[in-house]
Amino acid sequence: MVGIVGYGAYVPSFRIKPEEIAKIWGEEGERIKKGLGIQEKSVPALDEDAATMAVEAAKNALKVSGIDAQKIGAVYVGSESHPYAVKPTATMVAEAIGATPNTMAADLEFACKAGSAGIQICMGLVASNMINYGLAIGSDTSQGRPGDALEYTAGAGAAAYLIGREKSQVLAEIEATCSFTTDTPDFWRRQHAEFPTHGGRFTGVPAYFKHVMSATQMLFEKTNTRASDYDYFVFHQPNGKFPLEAAKKLGIDAAKLKQGLMTPVIGNTYSAASLIGLASVLDVAKAGQTILVTSFGSGAGSDSFALRVTDKIENRKKGIPLAHYVAQKEYLCYGLYVKHRRKLKSL
Amino acid sequence: MDESLAITWRRIPERYRLEGSACSKCSSNFFPPRKLCPTCRRKGTISAKTFCGKGKIYSFTEIFSPPGGFELEAPYTIAIVQLEEGPKITAQITAPHGEIKIGDPVEMVFRKIQEDGEEGLIHYGFKFRLVK
Ligand SMILES: [Zn+2]
Numbered sequence: 001m002v003g004i005v006g007y008g009a010y011v012p013s014f015r016i017k018p019e020e021i022a023k024i025w026g027e028e029g030e031r032i033k034k035g036l037g038i039q040e041k042s043v044p045a046l047d048e049d050a051a052t053m054a055v056e057a058a059k060n061a062l063k064v065s066g067i068d069a070q071k072i073g074a075v076y077v078g079s080e081s082h083p084y085a086v087k088p089t090a091t092m093v094a095e096a097i098g099a100t101p102n103t104m105a106a107d108l109e110f111a112c113k114a115g116s117a118g119i120q121i122c123m124g125l126v127a128s129n130m131i132n133y134g135l136a137i138g139s140d141t142s143q144g145r146p147g148d149a150l151e152y153t154a155g156a157g158a159a160a161y162l163i164g165r166e167k168s169q170v171l172a173e174i175e176a177t178c179s180f181t182t183d184t185p186d187f188w189r190r191q192h193a194e195f196p197t198h199g200g201r202f203t204g205v206p207a208y209f210k211h212v213m214s215a216t217q218m219l220f221e222k223t224n225t226r227a228s229d230y231d232y233f234v235f236h237q238p239n240g241k242f243p244l245e246a247a248k249k250l251g252i253d254a255a256k257l258k259q260g261l262m263t264p265v266i267g268n269t270y271s272a273a274s275l276i277g278l279a280s281v282l283d284v285a286k287a288g289q290t291i292l293v294t295s296f297g298s299g300a301g302s303d304s305f306a307l308r309v310t311d312k313i314e315n316r317k318k319g320i321p322l323a324h325y326v327a328q329k330e331y332l333c334y335g336l337y338v339k340h341r342r343k344l345k346s347l
Numbered sequence: 348m349d350e351s352l353a354i355t356w357r358r359i360p361e362r363y364r365l366e367g368s369a370c371s372k373c374s375s376n377f378f379p380p381r382k383l384c385p386t387c388r389r390k391g392t393i394s395a396k397t398f399c400g401k402g403k404i405y406s407f408t409e410i411f412s413p414p415g416g417f418e419l420e421a422p423y424t425i426a427i428v429q430l431e432e433g434p435k436i437t438a439q440i441t442a443p444h445g446e447i448k449i450g451d452p453v454e455m456v457f458r459k460i461q462e463d464g465e466e467g468l469i470h471y472g473f474k475f476r477l478v479k
Contacts, residue, residue: 045441046420047458051471055457083459083469092471096363096457098397328479339419 002127003170003307006067006162006315008060009279010053011155011266011325014043014340016332018152024334025147032152037240041155041267043332043340044141050079051089053158054139055096057272061135061160062097064319065169069097072162073131074104076121078114078138078271082107085191093137104131111187112236113297114138115159115271120177120303122163134163138271145195146343153239155267159275171312172282172291176223179303180215187298198298204242207300212236212246215302216294223306227252230306231289234260234277236296238268259284260293265326271297276322278307283321287311349463355470360395362472365455367434369396378434400455402430402475409444416461428453428475441476452478 017040019029033039044053054077062069075094082089090105104125108114115138122134139158144150164170186207189196199207212235220226227233233256235243240263247257260277263269269276274295281291291307338344358379360366367378372391375384378398384391407426410417417423424440424447440447441456453475460470 045458047441047460047474049459049469052456052458092363095359096471098364 001167001170001173002123002163002165003173003310004161004282005133005164005166005169005171006061006063006065007160007279007282008057008062008064008319009157009159009272009276009322009325010056010060011042011157011269011276011322012044012048012053013325013328013330014045014332015040015329016043016334016337020334020337021152035241036152037244038153038264038267040265041153042157042269043337044156046340048156049083049141050077050081050139050158051083051092053141053156054079054089054093054137054160057139057158057160058093058097058135058137060319061162064171064315065162065164066315066318067133067162067164067169069099070102072099072103072133072135074122074125074134075099076106076108076118076134076136078108078110078116078118078136079140080109080111080114080189080270081141081143082109089139099135110301111297111299112238112268112270112273113295113301113303115275116293116295116303116305119161119163119305120179122161123174123177126163126165132164136161136163138273138275140270140272142268142270143195143341148195150196150198153263153268155263155269157266157269157272157276159272159279161275169312170310171315172307172309174305174307176219176306177303178215178218178222179301180211180218181301182211184211184298184300186300203238203298207298208236208238208242208296209246209249211300211302212294212296213250215304216250216292219292219294219304219306225306229290230292231256232259232281232285232291233257234274234281234291234293236274236294236302237261237263237277238273240264262322262326280322282309282313283316283323285309285313287313349467350470352468355468363457365398365400365473367396367398368393376432376434378430378436396432398430398432398434402428402453404440404447404449404451404453405429405435406449407440407444407447426453426475439474441474446477454478
């Protein structure tokens with residue numbers, strides 16, 4: 001039985017509203033809010049980055065699991081905003097949580113789905129008995145070019161999943177996983193480039209929708225299930241609209257997406273987005289309930305997971321719920337936001 | 348001035364996860380870690396001890412004129428935190444000066460401390476946040 005034995009999320013406390021950004025660029029805030037389905041987005045503090053947020057989420061996951069960090073056999077950190085181009089985030093995280101030195105570790109990058117790729121790697125290592133516990137983290141403090149549509153949505157957050165196989169510890173069994181992967185040039189950032197480049201409308205149908213829907217359908221076939229067999233769905237959420245559209249096309253009741261749709265209040269947290277959505281669902285799910293998660297990473301690919309919650313879900317009481325971080329907020333004006341995100345070269 | 352790589356590296360356990368030391372004979376706890384107990388001298392045995400990260404504000408102040416590398420963060424709060432296990436340590440507090448009182452409970456948080464310019468090392472370590 002391979003599954004989640006601990007999970008934790010983290011969202012920084014600063015927020016900025018689309019109106020505040022729109023004002024600077026002469027756009028209509030209300031129209032953008034409606035168009036993207038977003039009320040506000042999270043912004044990291046000056047001393048926060050993908051590594052520090054990964055540590056916060058990992059510590060929460062460890063609390064829920066009650067497992068000694070020394071027993072972790074692998075640490076994978078997925079991000080597209082690793083603090084260094086060369087020098088692993090995973091070693092810093094492993095050191096900070098006390099998992100070193102007897103552990104595997106590596107950084108992963110696959111746009112917004114490097115965290116879910118980490119879960120799949122840990123599942124394989126745990127199922128093959130190579131390790132007892134593997135820690136997979138998605139963490140991002142992503143940037144949008146000033147004035148670009150992404151500036152309204154690019155948020156910051158992290159989620160960590162401790163994967164194990166002891167029935168007495170698994171709080172959600174991962175019954176199946178599959179991936180749909182192609183080379184699709186929808187979004188990229190070249191080495192040394194400060195901000196990413198994206199294909200505008202091209203990021204929709206051939207990228208997000210094709211991959212999310214194909215992976216989800218592939219999982220339905222693999223597990224011989226259909227939409228009505230699941231209590232909750234979590235899709236990657238680059239904005240507040242895309243996941244709802246994907247659900248509609250797949251014949252999924254929009255109400256099943258609501259609990260896992262966090263982008264409208266924290267922004268797109270990239271590698272953490274679908275994993276934070278899952279954390280939100282796990283915070284309320286009951287034993288026996290089923291969850292389908294599909295991530296998406298530009299470039300492009302989607303990982304789908306079918307989960308079944310067990311009675312060990314009660315262990316979540318030992319952690320900090322996502323709602324705690326969502327509720328703690330302090331608003332920034334655009335000027336302070338520029339300072340926080342160091343968008344001015346002289347900073 | 349950039350800290351030497353060897354010093355940074357040696358201090359990772361104490362900075363990342365509050366690893367100090369303790370004396371087996373008199374049960375005194377030390378942070379930063381000591382190699383010799385000042386009371387028991389050679390009669391005590393010193394071993395590593397990781398502190399739980401919880402403590403209280405013992406005293407605090409606000410920094411308006413920061414040393415190099417901290418300009419963006421000013422004004423910020425520095426406090427002496429008394430750890431649950433006893434030792435007092437100086438650290439940055441993530442909350443603004445106006446929100447803090449002596450005696451407030453705090454917990455350790457892993458944050459970025461300083462960057463050695465655009466191409467140098469990024470230093471991480473402990474700060475404390477208010478427990479609400
Ligand atoms: Zn002693």
